[in-house]
Amino acid sequence: MPQPRGQRSFSAKLQLVRRPTPPLKQKRSPAVRDYLRPDEVEAMVQAARKSGRHPVRDAAIILMIFRHGLRTAELIALRWHQVDLKAGYLDVHRAKRGHHAKHPLRGPQLRLLRELQRTYPPSPYVFVSERKAPLSPRSIREIVARTGKVAGLLFVPHPHQLRHACGYDLASQGHDTRAVQDYLGHKNIQHTVRYTAMAPHRFENFWLSRNSRGNASNIAPSSG
Secondary structure, three states: OOOOOOOOOHHHHHHHHOOOOOOOOOOOOOOOOOOOOHHHHHHHHHHHHOOOOOHHHHHHHHHHHHHHOOOHHHHHOOEHHHEEOOOOEEEEOOOOOOOOEEEEOOHHHHHHHHHHHHHOOOOOEOOEOOOOOEOOHHHHHHHHHHHHHHOOOOOOOOHHHHHHHHHHHHHHOOOOHHHHHHHHOOOOOHHHHHHHHOOHHHHOOOOHHHHHOOHHHHOOOOOO
16 A cells, blocks of 8 residues: 655654664774784873863773773673772673683772772762763773874774783783783683784894894995
């Protein structure tokens, strides 16, 4: 039966009221690193503290993802009962059937979390919206992207770059691969080897003995 002129079908009306879907994580360009450097993370934390409507919350989000290698799902599910501000520990519940762990909380995280607890109304979740609901993955992506722009990064960062930044930074400090694996909750150590394989300290002793004897400097350049 033909529709009366001026009336829309039910499916057409549904399209008008349907909410837009959250943006998907875009594929990373091969020219962009899949991790952030510590100085970039620090710039983002400082930028978050000076911008936006939720400076304390957003700065804590950036720092917690980086210091604990949190996935977005792990961050938004984080509850206050996992946080021991007095003893300085965090119970990390890993997603993807990863290994749970107890991480130490250091000064910068403790200060931000205490300030966050004082600033926001009581909620079982650590990171909430203005409606006291847990933040969505889309909100986390937007916070990280916006903060990266304010910090002056030349590319749009995403949350998983902060998790990778944690792995690479721990590996660059010379920590044992197994310890880094447990810290990040990897079930398969091959996911951790990617960080230690790029750790700069692995090659620190290359050529040192030769240069100390002056051999390399005494090799005359070839004329041909």
